[in-house]
Amino acid sequence: MRFFSFFLVLAIALALALAVSMPIGQIPPLAxxxxxxxxxxxxxxxEDELAVEEVDLENLSAxxxxxxxxxxxxxxxxxxxxxxxRAQGYxxxxxxxxxxxxxxxxxxxxxxxxxxxxxxxxxxxxxxxxLAYGAELGLxxxxxxxxxxxxxxxxxxxxxxxxxxxxxxxRLPVEYKILNYRPEPWSAFKTLLLLKYMSDxxxxxxxxxxSNLRKILGEAKLNRLFPQFPAAxxxxxxxxxxxxxxxxxxxxxxxxxYPTDAILIEPLPQPEEGTGSNNWAVxxxxxxxxxxxxxxxxxxxxNLPSLWYAMQLSTPSNSVKGATLPGALGVISGFNQxxxxxxxxxxxxxxxxxxxxxxxxxxxxxxxxxxxKDTEFRLEQIKVKGQATFVDTVVYTHYGPIVxxxxxxxxxxxxxxxxxxxxxxxSNEQKTFLLMNKARNHSDYNRALDHxxxxxxNFVFASRSGDIAMRIQGKFxxxxxxxxxxxxxxxxxxxxxxxxxxxxxxxxxxNPERGFVxxxxxxxxDSTYPYYVFDNTYEHYRNRRLNNRLREMDQITVEDMKxxxxxxxxxxxxxxxxxxxxxxxxxxxxxxxxxKYLKELKSWDFFADPNQKGQTLYSIWSSETFESIWRELxxxxxxxxxxxxxxxxxxxxxxxxDSVFDVKSVEGVETAEYHVKAGFDSLLxxxxxxxxxxxxxxWTNYKKTTIQHLVPTFKSFSAxxxxxxxxxxxxxxxxxxxxASWRMVVELGSQMEAFGVxxxxxxxxxxxxxxxxxxxxxxxxxxLDFGLRTQGSSEAVLFTTVLK
Amino acid sequence: xxxxxxxxxxxxxxxFLNPVAPYWVxxxxxxxxxxxxxxxxxxxxxxxxxGMGLTWLGQCIYLAINTNSPLxxxxxxxxxxxxxxxxxAVTAVLGFLLGAFSGWAGVLFRNLLQHTPExxxxx
Numbered sequence: 001m002r003f004f005s006f007f008l009v010l011a012i013a014l015a016l017a018l019a020v021s022m023p024i025g026q027i028p029p030l031a032x033x034x035x036x037x038x039x040x041x042x043x044x045x046x047e048d049e050l051a052v053e054e055v056d057l058e059n060l061s062a063x064x065x066x067x068x069x070x071x072x073x074x075x076x077x078x079x080x081x082x083x084x085x086r087a088q089g090y091x092x093x094x095x096x097x098x099x100x101x102x103x104x105x106x107x108x109x110x111x112x113x114x115x116x117x118x119x120x121x122x123x124x125x126x127x128x129x130x131l132a133y134g135a136e137l138g139l140x141x142x143x144x145x146x147x148x149x150x151x152x153x154x155x156x157x158x159x160x161x162x163x164x165x166x167x168x169x170x171r172l173p174v175e176y177k178i179l180n181y182r183p184e185p186w187s188a189f190k191t192l193l194l195l196k197y198m199s200d201x202x203x204x205x206x207x208x209x210x211s212n213l214r215k216i217l218g219e220a221k222l223n224r225l226f227p228q229f230p231a232a233x234x235x236x237x238x239x240x241x242x243x244x245x246x247x248x249x250x251x252x253x254x255x256x257x258y259p260t261d262a263i264l265i266e267p268l269p270q271p272e273e274g275t276g277s278n279n280w281a282v283x284x285x286x287x288x289x290x291x292x293x294x295x296x297x298x299x300x301x302x303n304l305p306s307l308w309y310a311m312q313l314s315t316p317s318n319s320v321k322g323a324t325l326p327g328a329l330g331v332i333s334g335f336n337q338x339x340x341x342x343x344x345x346x347x348x349x350x351x352x353x354x355x356x357x358x359x360x361x362x363x364x365x366x367x368x369x370x371x372x373k374d375t376e377f378r379l380e381q382i383k384v385k386g387q388a389t390f391v392d393t394v395v396y397t398h399y400g401p402i403v404x405x406x407x408x409x410x411x412x413x414x415x416x417x418x419x420x421x422x423x424x425x426x427s428n429e430q431k432t433f434l435l436m437n438k439a440r441n442h443s444d445y446n447r448a449l450d451h452x453x454x455x456x457x458n459f460v461f462a463s464r465s466g467d468i469a470m471r472i473q474g475k476f477x478x479x480x481x482x483x484x485x486x487x488x489x490x491x492x493x494x495x496x497x498x499x500x501x502x503x504x505x506x507x508x509x510x511n512p513e514r515g516f517v518x519x520x521x522x523x524x525x526d527s528t529y530p531y532y533v534f535d536n537t538y539e540h541y542r543n544r545r546l547n548n549r550l551r552e553m554d555q556i557t558v559e560d561m562k563x564x565x566x567x568x569x570x571x572x573x574x575x576x577x578x579x580x581x582x583x584x585x586x587x588x589x590x591x592x593x594x595x596k597y598l599k600e601l602k603s604w605d606f607f608a609d610p611n612q613k614g615q616t617l618y619s620i621w622s623s624e625t626f627e628s629i630w631r632e633l634x635x636x637x638x639x640x641x642x643x644x645x646x647x648x649x650x651x652x653x654x655x656x657x658d659s660v661f662d663v664k665s666v667e668g669v670e671t672a673e674y675h676v677k678a679g680f681d682s683l684l685x686x687x688x689x690x691x692x693x694x695x696x697x698x699w700t701n702y703k704k705t706t707i708q709h710l711v712p713t714f715k716s717f718s719a720x721x722x723x724x725x726x727x728x729x730x731x732x733x734x735x736x737x738x739x740a741s742w743r744m745v746v747e748l749g750s751q752m753e754a755f756g757v758x759x760x761x762x763x764x765x766x767x768x769x770x771x772x773x774x775x776x777x778x779x780x781x782x783x784l785d786f787g788l789r790t791q792g793s794s795e796a797v798l799f800t801t802v803l804k
Numbered sequence: 805x806x807x808x809x810x811x812x813x814x815x816x817x818x819x820f821l822n823p824v825a826p827y828w829v830x831x832x833x834x835x836x837x838x839x840x841x842x843x844x845x846x847x848x849x850x851x852x853x854x855g856m857g858l859t860w861l862g863q864c865i866y867l868a869i870n871t872n873s874p875l876x877x878x879x880x881x882x883x884x885x886x887x888x889x890x891x892x893a894v895t896a897v898l899g900f901l902l903g904a905f906s907g908w909a910g911v912l913f914r915n916l917l918q919h920t921p922e923x924x925x926x927x
Contacts, residue, residue: 005845006912013835013905017828020898031902034895036863037822041895044873169826174875178882716881767875 028180032169040177042170043767047072047095050171051799057090057162059155063804066091070796071784072762072770075312075321077791081434082155084315085329087803089159089186092309096326096764097163098173099305101183102710104190104327107197108132109382114179116385124392127380128403129268131200133396134423135192141426142188149431153188156329160186174766175711194327195430199423201300202455205351206536208267208417209641211487215260216636225643225660228481228534229527231650234544236458236470236519237507239526245505247530252480253494259355259487265404265415267639276539277344278546278565278731279460280518281468283511287556291749292462295561296333296342299733300741302707304718304772306760308332308742312789313437319788320437323742323758330433333744335754337788338440339463340746344519346456346472347535352483352497354399354490356416363395363405363416367491373398399490400424418490420497422475427453442467442510449473450503458519464748470517471508472524476501481532501531516550518543520731540646541571541729558753561745566781567731573618574606576649580621583656583676593684608732609725610700619702619727620686625652625679629672632663645729652676699725703736707759707775709766717766722759724779732781743783755783807847813837814855814903822859830856831906838910845911852907857900864892 020031033039047068057064062079064087069075074091078084093100105111109126111119126132142150164183176182214222233239277298284290300307305326312321313331322334333342358375359365365372378401380392395402399420406414428451435448445461449471452459456474461467477484477497488495507524509517522543524533549564581602588594597617604614622645629651630642642648651658656672663670690697700723709717726732726739733739744756759778763770777784817833825833834856838848868876868888876888885891 002912002916006909006916009905009909009912013831013902013909016901016905017831020902021828030898031827034891034898035822035827036860036867036895038826040875040879041864041867044867044871044875046871046873049871170823174879714882716878766878767871767873769873 023180028178033177038169040174040767043174043177043765046765046768046770047763048798052801055090055801055803056166057086057159057803059158060086060804063802065791065800065802067789067791067793067800068798069789070798071310071773072798073310073312075314075789077314080315081152084313085152086155086159088311088313088324088329089156090163090803091159091311092324092326093160093163093186095762096305096309097160097167097183098175099710099764100160100186100190100194100327102175103197104193107135107193107200109380112382112384112390114181114385117387120382120384120390123382124380124390124408125268125403126200127382127392128394128401128408129200129419130394130401130421130424131196132193133378133401134196134199134421134425135189137424137426138192138196138428139189141428142192146428146431149428149434150188152329152434153191153430156191157186157188173764175714178714179711191327191329191430194325196423198325199455202345202347203351203421203423204268204347204537205349205353206267206641207349207351207353207485207487208263208265209639210485210536211258211263212636212638213640214258214486216633216638216640225647226536227647229523230538230540230646232540232544233523233526234547235523235525236472236543237509237525237529238512238514241507241509241512241525241528243505243528243530247505248478248499248502250478250480250498250532252483256482256494257489257492259489263415263487263638265409265417265639268403276347276521276542276733278518278520278542278733279342279344279458280516280546280550281340281460281462281470282550282553282556282561283468283515284466286515286554287747289557289747289749291464291747292466292468293556293558293561293745293747294335294340294342294460294462294468295565295743295745296344296460297565297733297740297743298333298343298345299739302705302734302737302739302741302759304707304709304760304766305764306741306758308758308760310756310758310762310786314791318438321754321786321788322744322756328433329430330437332433333742334437335746335748335752336437336439337752338465339445339461340748340752340754341436341439341445341462342460342744343457344460345521346458346474346519346524347521347537348456348474348476348524349484349534349536350454350456350474350477351419351421352477353487354397354418354420354495355487356397356402356418356490358416366397368398369491369493397490417487422454422477425453425475427451427475429453441465442469445469446471458521458524460517460519462746462748464750464752467511468517469508469510470519472506472519473503474506476506476531476533479532479534482534483532485534505531514551518546518550520546536641539729540644542731542733545569545571545731558745558747558755562743562755562781562783564731565740565743565745566726568608568725570606570608570615570618570727570730572645572649572729573604573608573615573622576622576652577601577604577606577618579649579653580625580676580679583652583673584680585673587677587680588684591684593687594680597683597687607725608699608727608730610698610723612699612725613697615699615727616697616702617683617687619699621679621683624682624686625675628675628678628682629661632665699727703727705734705736705739705779707772708737719759719772719775722775722779740778743778744786745783752788754786754788756786757783806841806843807851810837810841810843810847810851810907811855811858813841814852814907815859818856818859818899818903827902831902834903834906835910835913838907839914840910842911842914845908848911849904849908852910853900853904855907856903857896860899861892861896864895868892
């Protein structure tokens, strides 16, 4: 009996201990998660409550001091660069380890390892796009030609790894506890992968959609709906710029046979609409204090933990401060004692598709010219949580990987499309930032940029000595007009890129007469630039608003620049709404609701402030109208892309009786009025529903700005319904899921004055008080003081740690 | 008395051992304490359970109040349990169960070894 009772109770105790140590479905092991000494309860502690005075960090040549200011922004003081970046790795990992690793897992196509088969298609797509392949080539490039940079990247990795080695269960980021896995070692490869991840986030193409459109509309109509330059082009490099170089010749084949079959496959995911950025610099002659002022606000997905992490990095000879990317070395957008710089995405078509014709089913060779070229096979081993490893065979051509083939996303068609992309070429973006961080003047800035390939960026620059500059930098293929807009025949060698635009001939400007430089993702230049620079997503509104304001402003102060970053003026509405109202005529004049909404629209000042109702009404009415206009086009069996809002408004305003407005499925001949009225009817329906369900339709309530945790299902880790204005096409580009991910304004006087903020917080821990503490500041358009600190300064110090 | 003594010792064990050891090592420790102190079975169950359960409860509440962190509520919502208070209760109950069965098993193990004389003429 005693034996029996002992073994029974022992069995219960063991079974219990075992049950709470194992995951049940998606539920993580309960005891490690709930144990107050190791589980998530430990993540309730904020960083200041865990502060220590000293930390052991091996391989340093001298002690490194890290001073955290009251916002938990670390200021690292090291004796040399190797120590500095080792410390940067360690400190960043302390606050952002899970995010760094998760982002690189995503870039490597390894999400299935963490979340299971649900992410398998995503991972296959990522791998077929060749991001990891590109990072491998980048690493090879560093090993062969830049061991100095590689050594620094490895020092950073060592810093991260020493943190991981010291990491106790209690300090493990809570996401690991919930998802039940542990961090693996960091490596130089992962840093490169992160930079590829940025390319993937920022670069798109519409080749397949344009190929379909060309077939549906014909070349003439296509060019009319998608002109190469808009009527009101206000480019990045000021119009009238003289190009003082001899351009490389580009020969266009006499006749081009584009593949003409409709392409039914689902195109690659594109960068989200609203992804973009603003940057500008004004010369001393336009500012109150006579100093240049530089501003930058990159617009990206609004996520927690934030993509950005603020830091100051100091050695005895240099101090740089600004926004870093966890996982990459140095500051990405920031300033030092002498210069400031910032980035916006230079959207340009650097991704092209080639149709491949295989010799036979073995896919070992494909047609090229009069002969055959050999392929290579890359076996992608995708580990899947809870399942066997999935092996995906990706065929590589000399163009690049075959993304779509018989085994992936082409169920309805037997096609093989290879992707050629600048990301698949050995490159050294990290070097650009290492050099930029310590640049002293305009020529240092140019030298730094010469190493930069992708994702192409508009680099704004200002120096204390009074220079302002802009350079559009990336590795841009040399193309004949129209090349790469459509799917090309990979068997035809005449379809090859004919080289690259030399760095010295990339569009750039220094101290232009107008006293400012600016970019907002619009066309890089006017039509006089001697190279073909096509992209489908050039901006048409933010750029004009920005340049209009900068042209008319004078005696500019830092406060003015902050206000401009937070400017909610909706230029599209200002141009389109009068057209919509006039085309609407007296439609629905007898409806009291219609009357109410129209009155609100007519009295609206075109500012998309959070309390504005006009912005909500305009946003619905315009999008419903555009939807009605292009419904037949979008309804085609093959995927297509719609003409831009700018082009649509142009047509509405100037050619309301154009044949594009005719709806074939409706009898008679429709004009613009038909669509404007249909859009208004949809507005009434949508508003009736909204008012019944939600009530208030002030803009902020309607757009519901959400800063979402990187795991979308972790809803309670996100910040929802943030009260703030702005929207797509507006300088304050804050929509519902995208917007200013970082705002910075720097005045380059005898002392650098700098202000910055981002929608998040320094800590990646959802339990910390520093997780989202910048969000209210950011939402109100306010800033944190980002001035450079000296090592001895004791003002507003949260705590100091010495690494040795 | 032994039950109270066990409760206190288990609490001390959890406070000092748990920060450096996972929960299953603590369970073994509680079983050992149960065997050494040897209250009756019920006392072992309640002593181990209350010692660990109350300590975990106290530790959660201490962390939640001291840090004023939103995490317990966020975790509660994420796990579909509503508020952080529910999680405090769940943690305490889990601690109780782990401690209770460990303590009881320890007591029963002691009983197993203790040689109770049998077939002895007691006069």
